Amino acid sequence: MVALLILAIVATLAWQGVDGIVRTRDASEARLQQTLRLGTLLAQWEQDLSAVQDTNGAVPSLNFDGASLRLVRRAEGGLQLVVWSLRPSTALAAGGVPLDGDAGLAATEGGSVWLRWAGPVVTTRAALQETWLRSQQFQGTEPGQLPLLGGLAGWQLYFYRGNAWTNAQSSGNSAPGTTFVPTQVVAPTGVRLVLEMAPGGTRSGRLTRDVALGPQP
DSSP: OHHHHHHHHHHHHHHHHHHHHHHHHHHHHHHHHHHHHHHHHHHHHHHHHHTBOOOTTSSOSEEEOSSEEEEEEEETTEEEEEEEEEEEHHHHHHTTOOOOGGGGHHHHHTOEEEEEEEEEEEOSHHHHHHHHHHHTTOOSOSTTOEEEEEEEEEEEEEEEETTEEEETTOOOSEEEOOSSOSEEEOOOSEEEEEEEEOTTSSSOSEEEEEEEOOOOO
8 A cells, every 4th residue: 555655646746747848848839939930020021121112202112100110112023012010909800800820819918919911013103102092091901911920019110310210200301292202201221120018928028120221222
């Protein structure tokens, strides 16, 4: 009886040890997958910014309104408008947007979702302006949008211009422009992204990423 009791105790301790190892492994794999997804997301962000194209006043090539960043990038066969936006998970769910995978964290963590929408590739000034106008009513539920990162509390962008980082919504160094570009702002040479993680989520703190922009062709 004593031997059986000792064996039972040893088996219990061994099971607890194995269970702890499995839990640690699963947690490590989950963190690794999150890191890989975040790296892929930031790579797409940098790729979009590196391809920003001057539109010769047709529409702003880079514009941030606090909720969405609109940029015009070079694409195979023409130009493409891309929108990066932060939207509440509740609004997306109400619009029928599935929040699976990493973006689905927002539904349970009470945060917002960072998403990307890419418009059609266009070859004319009129088509580019039409796409830009349609993007002004962007809700995050349009066909083609892709929820990328959930569990966010907010974001902010800064442009590097005039040898200093300034709020991307600032209209400094501007001059009268056109109907589509009411003010022509000095093009930045860099973009700073700041993502605030929602408290209590699987991520915490703040993520900052600087991207240098080359001369727009």
